[in-house]
Amino acid sequence: MLATQPVGYWSGLAHATVTGHLRDAMARVDVTQPQYWVLNRVNGGPAAPAREEVVAQLAPLADGPQEIARAVDQLSHRGWLRTDDAHHLHLTDTGEAARVRIRRLASEVRAVVHEGVSDEEYVAALKVLRRMVANVEADKSLAGSDKSA
Numbered sequence: 001m002l003a004t005q006p007v008g009y010w011s012g013l014a015h016a017t018v019t020g021h022l023r024d025a026m027a028r029v030d031v032t033q034p035q036y037w038v039l040n041r042v043n044g045g046p047a048a049p050a051r052e053e054v055v056a057q058l059a060p061l062a063d064g065p066q067e068i069a070r071a072v073d074q075l076s077h078r079g080w081l082r083t084d085d086a087h088h089l090h091l092t093d094t095g096e097a098a099r100v101r102i103r104r105l106a107s108e109v110r111a112v113v114h115e116g117v118s119d120e121e122y123v124a125a126l127k128v129l130r131r132m133v134a135n136v137e138a139d140k141s142l143a144g145s146d147k148s149a
Contacts, residue, residue, distance in 0.1 A: 007129075007132060011129060018113055019033070021109060021112070021113070022106065022109050025105055025108075025109050026102065026105065026106075029101070029102070029105060031098070031102055032071060032074075034058070034061075034062055034067050034068055034070075034071040035071045035074060035075055036099075036102050036106065037058050037061060037068070037071070038054060038058065038068065038071045038072055038075055038081070039075065039080065039081075039091065039095060039098065039099040039102065040099065040103075041054050041057060041058060042054065042081060042089045042090065042091055042095075043091055043096065043099055047088075048084065048088035048089060048090050049088060049089055050086075050087055050088055050089070051069075051072055051083070051087065051089055054068065054072060054089060055068045055069050055072065072089070075095065078094075078095075079092055079094055079095070080092055080094055080095030080098055080099075081095055
């Protein structure tokens with residue numbers, strides 16, 4: 001019976017439920033998920049990124065085209081980000097401390113979500129979802145080509 005249920009429904013429900021739970025937990029410490037993404041991206045590379053680079057890289061994850069730019073502005077206003085003379089973003093000491101605190105919170109939320117799910121089960125689920133995405137993307141590319149050729 002489970003094999004006939006729509007993956008879109010269950011993957012959508014999982015996304016909404018897990019994302020909502022994480023965002024609620026972050027809201028209790030006055031942080032948004034996009035702000036956390038920005039903190040991690042600014043911290044995560046060999047060189048300090050420009051604002052435009054951060055916005056372009058994270059925009060596909062966001063709920064709207066301005067969400068990442070707003071997060072950068074909010075973090076700058078809060079004193080967690082600074083911009084150098086070359087217009088590159090850097091975490092301040094306060095921003096790095098916040099990033100570490102939020103990472104701990106995200107790990108706690110992850111532990112709740114993964115309760116009773118082994119690493120093997122989690123990896124298997126991700127592999128199945130990735131395969132389904134690849135199948136649909138391959139079908140789209142075929143649909144766009146001339147199939148009679």
